[in-house]
Amino acid sequence: MHIPDGTLSPATFGAAYAAMVPIWVVAGRKLKKTLTARTVPLLAIGAAFSFVIMMFNVPIPFASTGHATGAPLIAILLGPWAATVAVSVALAVQAFLFQDGGLTTLGANCLNMAVIMPFTSYGVYRLIAGRSDAKSARRVIGAGVAGYVGLNIAAVTTGVMLGLQPLIARAADGRPLYFVYGLKLAVPAMAGEHLALFGFVEAAVTAGALAYLARTEPALVVGASQAAAKKGAA
C-alpha cells in the first residue's frame, strides 16, 4: 500500500498533498487541545508501533506481500486524529530513511493509511463497541471488524489512485506515463489480497492488542471513548 515515487502523476500526488495539508493542520489543532503530558509518550509509542508492525510482511506465495499498519488500533486507543499524526510520522520515516513509499507520494500514502484507514476504523469500532465496558466482547469484536474494514477501505482507495493513472497520464503514443494498470485491474487486485488475507492480519493485531490491554489497562481502552462521550454530553 506504500505507493513509490514514479507511480503517481504530479496531478494525483499534488492533489493528495493539497488534501493532506489542511488535514495535518486540523490534526495538530485537535491534538493541541487533547494532548497532555501523560499522552505524549503514548503518541510516540503509537508512531513507533505503526512503524514496527509494518515490518511484519505477510506473504501471498508467488504473488504479493502485505502487512498490518496499526492505524486502527491507534485510532481506537488514542483517537483518529492522534492516529493521523502517529501514522504520518511512521510513513515519513519509512520514506526518508528506508525508501519504503515515495516522497512525492507521501501525501497520497498518508491520505490512505493515516486518514482514511484510522477514521474508517474508528467509526466502525464506535458503532460496534458503543459504551460497553472495557472487558466487553463487543469491544474486541469491534476492534477486529474495525481493523478488517479500515485496511480494506484504504486498499480500495489506494487501488483507485493507482488505477486512475493510465486514464489521466499518457504519453503521445498512448502508453501510460506512470502506473500501468487501470481501475479494472488495480482495484480488484488491491481489494482482493486485502479482503482475502491482510485484512485478517490487521483484524488480529487490533483485536488481540485490544483484548490484552482491556485486561491489563482498562483505563486506556475506555479512555478515548469515554472522553468522546463526555464531550458529546457536555
Place this chain on the structure above:
Amino acid sequence: MRAHRLTHRLWIALGLLALLTPLGLWLPQRLKAGDAWGEWGPEQVSRQVGFVPEGMSRSSDRWHAPMPDYAPKGWEKRSLFRLSVAYIGSALIGVAACAALAWALGRWLSRKEKARAA
C-alpha cells in the same frame, strides 16, 4: 505512576516486536512472495509489460534513502542472516526515529496548549 508503568511496559513490547521483525523478512522470501502489489520499481514494471513508463523512469529515483529496503546500501545479495540483523537494526532505528519525532511534535503541541491555558 500508573501511566508511567504502562508506557514502560509498552516500550518493552516494542523492543520485543523489533527483535521479531525478521519473521517479516523470512516468510515472504521462503514463499517467494516478491514485492507488494503495485509497489514496483522500473525493472519490475518493464518485466511485466515490456517497457518502462516515461514518467516513471524520470521520477522513480528522485530520493535515495540511507537504508533502502531496511538494509545498508548495496546489501541486496547478503546472506539472510546478515539481512535479518540489518532488519532488526532498521526496526530499532525506525522505532527511535518515529518515537523521537512524534514525541517532539507532541511536546510542541501540548506546550502551546499549556501556555495558552496559563
